[in-house]
Amino acid sequence: MALTQAQQAELTEAQAARHETRRATVPALEAMLFTPIPVLDHGFVRVVDYMGDDGAVVQSARVSYGRGTKAANEDRGLIRYLMRHRHSTPFEMCEIKYHVKLPIFVARQWIRHRTANVNEYSARYSVMDREFYIPAPEQLAAQSASNRQGRGDVLQGAEAEEVLRLLREDAARNYDHYAWMLNEDEAGNVQDESRSGLARELARMNLTLNAYTQWYWKTDLHNLLHFLSLRADAHAQYEIRVYAEAMLKIVQAWVPHSYEAFADYRMGAVTLSAQMLAIVKRMLAGEGVTQETSGLSKREWRELMETLGRAA
């Protein structure tokens, strides 16, 4: 995440600025503005702007003229009620805008969330940075044996070394060839006057999927929490989960009541199917239910036992 001097200067200037506003402000979030939070080896998340706070959720739920109640405790209770009963529209009244630097293969997962506004750095228009994601050794996992889309044990020894070498060399070589085909450097200076250079929109196809891109990404609090519930989840791929975790910390600073309700009623919550609920009732009534007597498939039985913290 090496910012150029010019970029660093712009951020420093923005951080120093102070304006007067009548809008709701959140000091804890203001303190984080314009400060990139490092993610992975070259990526970051930084908050560029925001609108609203916990009070805006309350205000909107009541369609009131004021901002939340005097009694902060009532606000908290209402927010928890709204979250528990999935009243989503009041949470749509807060908005946040991030600037994110991320590997292309992560961007491709991320963009599947459609209810957001996005402006991505254009490789048709500009030259891409020479930066690629190379996993840390402890992230170099084998394919999971049990889960078709998960990770297993960490690779060791010669195989791990060889994988890292290939990832590094292929990304670097492909970038060098990209630059050669462009016939210009990152600043746009022509390299070899005797050549034409390939159009940027074509040359980019030689880059690898771990090349870094960046974008502005803006969404409302409800859709952000939905995104985070999927991407901060243990089943999400590690490389997107670390972004989600950084964003969760930002949410906690921004709207602490909403964050707390989200942690209790979403992230920490479990859903029991009709069949699972019936089994829990039987167990509470003292029955010794087994997989065989449960009516559940082995897979679902294992999931239920995990949920209840019991040996399958």
Added chain:
Amino acid sequence: MALTQAQQAELTEAQAARHETRRATVPALEAMLFTPIPVLDHGFVRVVDYMGDDGAVVQSARVSYGRGTKAANEDRGLIRYLMRHRHSTPFEMCEIKYHVKLPIFVARQWIRHRTANVNEYSARYSVMDREFYIPAPEQLAAQSASNRQGRGDVLQGAEAEEVLRLLREDAARNYDHYAWMLNEDEAGNVQDESRSGLARELARMNLTLNAYTQWYWKTDLHNLLHFLSLRADAHAQYEIRVYAEAMLKIVQAWVPHSYEAFADYRMGAVTLSAQMLAIVKRMLAGEGVTQETSGLSKREWRELMETLGRAA
């Protein structure tokens, strides 16, 4: 648009508040915050919050670290370019939230624009205000003879008087019966202890479509401009157009460059079909084209002549 004393006090308090922020602020819009702009006889539009400014459009188009350029003129040029070539995503990076009071039949048109966040006052939960829209006499138009969904001449004399009387009496009577069925007043006080009172979610069905409702409505600048291009248009129904016009003034204060580009390239622009363009070329080449030689239907020919400011 009679606010209660409590509502007025809340707005006055919000207006007096001053916070410090590092975010982009727009003084001209700050001055309008928390001040309802009257629309129709009892409605209003007021800005509750906003995010971003013209600089945010520029910043996003460039996916840059800074905020627009030092040269305001370059920003204006870029914004005009983006608007002309329908690059919509940078305009999605600004967000605005309104509190609107409006007749239900207007709300039903408005809600058709789906790319917005809405929180409406709930008539399942609360008692509706005793306010209805009654058109001003000069708005009491006959059905247009030429346009199946437009207005013609203004009604006159006895017919106009009778229409106004009916609108007034029916709305008032239906509200009174609504209140009687609820068996509670607006403050929730039971009226007749011997009766149960009808559920609010049922009693509301007796209200007329000119009853006023209110909502928080939040959207991004691109979708707002799309909404305004349809609803501030001369073909839009007058009762929604006046809301769009009030919102256009707010846009002008908020993002003056974007507003100017919108006025030039959208509101004031015309679209010529392939056939119309061919006719304009023939006319510019000196040919005296008539409807008969144009190949256009009479209707399209009339539309083209109007566009070009010529007699059909």
Added chain:
Amino acid sequence: MALTQAQQAELTEAQAARHETRRATVPALEAMLFTPIPVLDHGFVRVVDYMGDDGAVVQSARVSYGRGTKAANEDRGLIRYLMRHRHSTPFEMCEIKYHVKLPIFVARQWIRHRTANVNEYSARYSVMDREFYIPAPEQLAAQSASNRQGRGDVLQGAEAEEVLRLLREDAARNYDHYAWMLNEDEAGNVQDESRSGLARELARMNLTLNAYTQWYWKTDLHNLLHFLSLRADAHAQYEIRVYAEAMLKIVQAWVPHSYEAFADYRMGAVTLSAQMLAIVKRMLAGEGVTQETSGLSKREWRELMETLGRAA
């Protein structure tokens, strides 16, 4: 739900038509096409068209060239897995289009679901039907004492009779005045040559919220199920729930595996918060948890006890 002779003739003709197609077809749903299912006193739901079936969900989840597997059992298992783990995109690959006749106050709730395509009958363009929803006596409920947006006991005796009389008379009178203001009948015949008649877009404001409107409503299976999970829920207002229930029967005929998975993992499922789950674990471990020792609010405790089928 009195269809005119012309409407009935069109439906009969459509029902009789047989076309040949290579697309997936669902005989059980074909049998329901063009047959309005009555809902409330004058409303209906009817399927106009559909695309895809359970096999399309499977095909899309596998991004395969074929249609589902030969082994229907494998398809069922995959669909249940997708539903359980909230993989929503395969369910978006099926689409359905309904024609619905419904009271305006129901339409106003319904339209809040934004991820759908809608074409509503235009009261700017056409004259509305003379039909209003009047609740059946057993639906004439008082406001709930415990739930701000629910219903309590059914009204009895004189109060019930008076409410029904007011609803009937006000709707009829307002419609008659609407027709008088229009100065035309439903077929568009002018009534009184000496008057101009009020524009349709204005006259409609005199109608009551229980007047019937109609629309085409089209959405994908995932968003339809989300809609149904909210509107077929016991907390939804009765007048929209009966539409949701009619649509659920259609879903069952259309995509039986998806329907079954939805019934098990959504409609019949419960969500336990982090705190609730911890309490269930304590109870399973034999601890006698009470509201006081639970750490839950009284309200949440009551909700948990209801979920578990225990006395609070």
Added chain:
Amino acid sequence: MALTQAQQAELTEAQAARHETRRATVPALEAMLFTPIPVLDHGFVRVVDYMGDDGAVVQSARVSYGRGTKAANEDRGLIRYLMRHRHSTPFEMCEIKYHVKLPIFVARQWIRHRTANVNEYSARYSVMDREFYIPAPEQLAAQSASNRQGRGDVLQGAEAEEVLRLLREDAARNYDHYAWMLNEDEAGNVQDESRSGLARELARMNLTLNAYTQWYWKTDLHNLLHFLSLRADAHAQYEIRVYAEAMLKIVQAWVPHSYEAFADYRMGAVTLSAQMLAIVKRMLAGEGVTQETSGLSKREWRELMETLGRAA
């Protein structure tokens, strides 16, 4: 676009199937079902399913019980009116689903259109095909000198050969390393028992952006036409434009009236800004307007002259 024998067999079987339906069918589109249209060197577009036809647009615009009118000519006129006046909702009533094979860098542009349903082949779950897009020599263009995101002259001689060699070798080498890291072939057979193999979700990052992916993509006719108006446009990148052109031919077979109206009022239409329209009026009045007297920037003047087919 080499389909395996198994894939070809599945398509042949699907093509041979005939079902009976009461739904609207379009024989010209039925004939295209399950037949991949080749695009680029290894890509394709094929229609998987569809819903509705031109009659469904008319039916919906009228919210009628029947299907279009008997008079096909009236349907055509109404569809042209709807397109000209941007009444978009009736066009949302038709739906189509494609199966598309396309290079990843094209998929990244395509996915920016958010109003669609997508199911992409998962590289977390499955092994990617060994297929990459290599431009045909006549598509190997230099960067445009005048347009920051366009193409200029075609590369020649040694530079062209070298570019093609690099693209070919880098893609192939990176794929081979991807396969080595996976330690399994496309059929999932382990290659070297002594190694663990890297997780698929990690190994994919070594692929190049011209690797082919595939997805199911489903959208409604209105949003499809919007997508096509941008991507079949001369300013769109060639590699996505060829997909759009293949899809346009499908639209023409599917909804011929809508297609014709789209060609006339969108693809072949031009938009004149308020300033441009004023200039056209001056020219029609006989004035010899020049860039200097036009008030337009040089760039906009050039655009106007091109539109009017005049020398700048």
